[in-house]
Structures are given as C-alpha cells and as structure tokens.
Amino acid sequence: MMKGLVVFDVDGTLIDSVRVDTVCYLQTAGEVFGITGIDTDWSNYTTATDSGIFRELFQRHCGRGPEREDMDRYVSTFRAKLEEHYAAEGNRCVEIPGARAVLERLRAGGEWGVGIATGGWRETAELKLSLAGFDPTDIPFASSWDAVLREDIVSNCVGKAAERYGVERFPVIVSVGDGIWDYRVARTLEMGFIGIGDPGVFGDDRVPVIGDFGDPERFLGLLEGFRGVQ
Ligand SMILES: [Mg+2]
8 A cells, every 4th residue: 555645846856956947047038039137036927837937928028828839949948058058067967965865765665656746847857857867767747848837737747646656546645845836736735745945935834844855764754744644
C-alpha cells in the first residue's frame, strides 16, 4: 500500500535556477518579441507560471493572444538561451543540497509516489534538471504546457501519478515548494505542504520549512507527519 504522493516543484526547490531563469527570460522576451521593461516580481502577475506570465506579457505588448507557434518560438529560444548560459558555466546547474538523494531515496523506497509539477516549460525544466544530475524520465511530470494555472498543473501531475502508480486516490499528497504560490495551491487543493528555503516567504508559522534537503531524515520525518492528517 502506497503511503502517498510527493509533488515537487522544480525551480528553487530541486535546483537553484531562479536567477539564471530570470536573466534568460528577459533576453528571450527582448529578442523574440521586442518586449522590454518587464516586471520580474512574478508574484505581481495574475498567474505566476511561465505560460501565464507569457500570455500576459504577450497580450500586453503585442495586443493579441499568443498562437501556438508564438509559444513554440518563445520556448525554443528560451531553452537555447539557457543552454548557452549553462554551457558558459561548465554545463552545470546547481541542485538544492540533498535534493537528488532524497528524490532517489523516495523512488527506491517505493512507499511514496513522486511527481514533478513545474510552472516552467517541460523543455527548460528537463534541461536544467539533467544539467543538475537528475534523471526525470519515468517521473510523472506536469508543466506550463499542460495548464496555465498552477493549481491545474499540480492537479494534472496528480492525475498522471495516479495512472503511473495505479492508484485511484493517494492516501495523502504533500506538495514541496519554495514559492508562496506553491503553498497557496497546496491549501486550495487540500494537500500537505513542506516549504523549501526562506521561512519568511510563506508568512505562516504553521508551515514546516527546511532550508534544503541536507538532512534527509528531517524531510522524511516531516513527510511522515502528514500521514493520517488529511
Ligand atoms: Mg519554485
């Protein structure tokens, strides 16, 4: 019997990529669509996902909604920019300490299902994860291609995971993320939540937060704490 499902965010949770992402995102917007002067406080956008931000920016600057080919062009340019950037840095994307080991331990244990839900694009997330030494193949994966709203991306991931692990309903689902939006989504979807990084981000003392996965027992202990709660 599976204990539950753990859904990991990518940027800032499994890999330290937020700064590089922002730089490359701005370059891409400037080059492909001539969009400049972008507000990079993503919490100011209606939907803080790559597809949501892209739609909002595109509409504002181009006066129409994006077509599929606009998105394809955007994502492939963004991916190329990231690839270029990381190539210049020795093809290394930094993992959040201990993240790979925890992920592998959960997968090897077989008691917890594992899923990845990113507000980013599949192509860029996979590039960064592989540069950081992760092997995301075979992990139920949802991205900005699957939905615009973060809660829909997470729900999509849960659906894929249920299929993958052959369960109708997970006894418990715990979301792991570094953003206030990750926490909001977990509450909306009535999931458990473990914050990664700065506790101040979540503005709620009840949220369990760890700086990173350097102490795997601590993380696994928090995970166990959600069993029987939901
Ligand atoms: Mg994140």
